[in-house]
Amino acid sequence: MSAVAPRARRASAVVAVALLAAAACVDKPPAQAPTPDPLPPAPTSAEVTDETAGLAPARRIAVAVYFPSRASDGLDGEVNEIFDTTAAGDRAKQILMELISGPSRADLLSVLPPGTHLRQVYVTADGTAWVDFSDELKTGLGGGSFQELLTVYSVVDSVVFNVPEIRRVGFLIDGQPIDTLNGHVDLTRPLRPDRSIIVSGKTADAVGTVAGLRP
């Protein structure tokens, strides 16, 4: 028994994610750092700049938010700044708000369906971020597998490649677990990031030096 115990215990956490998914409605972010969120939830980038600039000496860090490229088939990173907070879930939330707002660069495309909003992000001790979106993400998506891959991995890659504490991302819609968004990508369990769908590595490298991006 003892020989497997550590590995199995780590692994139980992986399987337990289904249960955590069910528990996501409970107002208790699991395994989050004890520090309270220093920001109100879901600020837009404009609000962040305007309202908090003079309040705190919060450090800002650069992140790459991944949007579909207009020029080629894949995701390209747009550099944005977020507040460097201790809570991984809070950084993930800021990044996803940027993703929802859409790109500012003209050579990038919006990817999340209009009206999609982020309900919550939970980060578990095993490095899984559960991102809970409104149902527009599912109902508004439509489309084929490539569209779905771009959508799913814009979220996963944007979060995992910018938040070192997060290794994979699971999806919830209105607090509930889902199978797929539109019949293709398996969302019954959390996904690791996919670097192969990223068409420009440059941005990620540049950002890594600032935000402590993991290789």
Place this chain on the structure above:
Amino acid sequence: MTDVVDAPSLVQIWSLDATGAPEPANWFGGGPDQPGIHPILVDPRHVTAGRHLSAATRLIRRGLIARAALFATLAIAPSSASAPVGVAIVADVSEAGTRVVLTHDAPVGYTIREESGRIEIDYERAVAIQGESPRLANDTILRRVRNRGERTLVLTLGPKFESYETFELKNPLRLVVDLHAKRSADRRDASSGRAPEPTRVIVLDPGHGGIEQGAVGPTGLDEKEVTLDIARRLRLRLSSMKPKPTVVLTRDEDRVLALDERTAVANHNRADLFLSIHVNSSPRSSATGAETYFLAAEASDDEARMAAALENRGSTEVAQRNLDLVLWELAQTQFLAESAALAEAVQRQLNLLTGTRDRGVRQAPFRVLTGAQMAAVLVEVGFISNPAEETKLRSSEYREQIVSALAAAVGDFLARAERLDAPAPVPSRSAAPVLP
């Protein structure tokens, strides 16, 4: 108490402690058709809890999923002793084999073993057959089902019996025993003296359907219509192959079908290959071309999940659900090499015959491929979101080109499988090569 279960290439040892509470299971496998897995210790004294967990997960990934599911469930079933457990028995006879469904009216543990000409199910407490035993007058695989003593059911096998698999279902509690017939290989063709080729089974899966219309083109062409039409045309085309394969469509009408059900159709038909047909879309309207996917599996995660499912099996409901989930998700991992070969064949033929842009063979975690117990790919034949490609996809002519490519790819793949099978014919669909 320790039960030892002996099946053709697997010995499974299951331990229960003095109170009847299950201890961690250990699996060991071995046999001539399982390269890399060594012969086994069957002496229960050598079993220490948990020691061979990773060996077990490797074994399960190599194709003993159904048995593993069964054996793992053995431990989950509580071993309370009281009134006999009622067992209702139904048998379904088909060309491929006979399926026996035993419905239990209470949870009960059992072990299954194959004796010469019999499969015996030993229950851990008394059972009583309810209703009539199935009528099996003309079945050459299963002769009859009867009880011997209070705790044993005996399935008497016929001359066409080749192998068996078991799995469990819940609500109600069922044990399903699939008895597979010998393939036609032993029915010698009188004129040539040569065994006829076994019939190949191809399952085609037209993507989406019903209210799930899939992608929609700029002028309103629906993916679900294109996929169904291509699948029907492909079925027609494949029916002229020699030898004629059995072709099954997961849906042959405009209706919603869950992803796991599509996969289950292929598994149930013991398909040689599973081809899910889709039409793509992208936010970039100029995106064009065809691409073919096979499953991107996360091996390390899967092993961890398997271990976790075993670890957590203390409580019946949750444990079984986790285990079912894990086993389903491991199913395709042992066929990735064949799936990659099939994907290559599909992509190559699409490039050859349609002249569309080659987007290559790719891997993605597509749900419809996850539980498939055979070579399985998802092909995106073109981008309906591209106006020019939508126009092409509307035309019968272009659809026929796609069908030609897919039919040729199926032919290539089956020919390759024949070549690989040739030196050592193996009776079941697991004749496909084992991953290195």
